[in-house]
Amino acid sequence: MVYWRWFKVTGFLTALFLCSCGEVPSSPRQYSHQLIQETNVAQLLTQAQDIQKAEDFFHQGNNWLNSHNYKEALAAYDKAIALKSKSADVWINRGNALNALHQYQNAIASYTKAITINPEKHEAWFNKGNVLTAIQRHKEALAAYDKAIAIKPDKHEALINRGITLTKLQRYKEAIASYDQAVDLQPNKHEAYYNKACTYALQNNVELTVENLQIAIQLSPGKYEKLAKSDPDFQKVRDNERFQELILLTEARV
Numbered sequence: 001m002v003y004w005r006w007f008k009v010t011g012f013l014t015a016l017f018l019c020s021c022g023e024v025p026s027s028p029r030q031y032s033h034q035l036i037q038e039t040n041v042a043q044l045l046t047q048a049q050d051i052q053k054a055e056d057f058f059h060q061g062n063n064w065l066n067s068h069n070y071k072e073a074l075a076a077y078d079k080a081i082a083l084k085s086k087s088a089d090v091w092i093n094r095g096n097a098l099n100a101l102h103q104y105q106n107a108i109a110s111y112t113k114a115i116t117i118n119p120e121k122h123e124a125w126f127n128k129g130n131v132l133t134a135i136q137r138h139k140e141a142l143a144a145y146d147k148a149i150a151i152k153p154d155k156h157e158a159l160i161n162r163g164i165t166l167t168k169l170q171r172y173k174e175a176i177a178s179y180d181q182a183v184d185l186q187p188n189k190h191e192a193y194y195n196k197a198c199t200y201a202l203q204n205n206v207e208l209t210v211e212n213l214q215i216a217i218q219l220s221p222g223k224y225e226k227l228a229k230s231d232p233d234f235q236k237v238r239d240n241e242r243f244q245e246l247i248l249l250t251e252a253r254v
Helices: 028-066 070-083 088-100 104-117 122-134 138-151 156-168 172-185 190-202 206-219 225-230 241-253
Strands: none
Touching (some): 028 070, 028 088, 088 104, 088 122, 104 122, 122 138, 138 156, 156 172, 172 190, 190 206, 190 225, 225 241
16 A cells, blocks of 8 residues: 655744834833833844744754755754744654654654644644554554544545555445545545555455556556555455456556
8 A cells, every 4th residue: 555654844933023112211210111121122032033043943954854864854853942842843844754763652742742732733643643554553543634634624645544544444445435535636646546456455356456456557657567566455366367467468558
């Protein structure tokens, strides 16, 4: 089966509010008020500098993440968090770096922190579901995907990964329904058709296996021919004549 690994967040909201010191004071009371105002402005400027540094570290981390330098990305995100700990976006991408480093428990903790900060971050729920899938905690993964979809109903990637999780739980009818929802949103999503083929193969339904695998191959030529030959999900149908004919025919066209 094939699924999306994660979503990287690129946004990083910053805000700065400064107040004017006003006119030169003409009394001790006004002077005291000015000192307070100046102190407030100094504090705000320091906060603004820290926010800017945090944003710089966040973007550095994203660059490292994009170039697959995951340890460097993690270090940059940690620096951003040290300056601005309540940014869900940083915690999400930190989780992605940890996921890539196979530090799954720490990745889950990072996504959970992002969710604590902002429960409406569908990326955090989706990515958490992916890590839970990777460590075969399928019931928890399903709950995470359901949360992501509840927040963003058109998230076809979550629907596909949800289908994979349901397949792992042998809830095949629900898995097919999840793939169908993804196809309704994105009719050319070859991943959905391939995973549908896998699910039908596990049920030894040759006809629907071949039908969906053929669509997947047509939508993405060259991607699934070799994969289908080795994917254990097709074990029950691999020796079937119709399945073999499809693989041979498509390989000949490549």
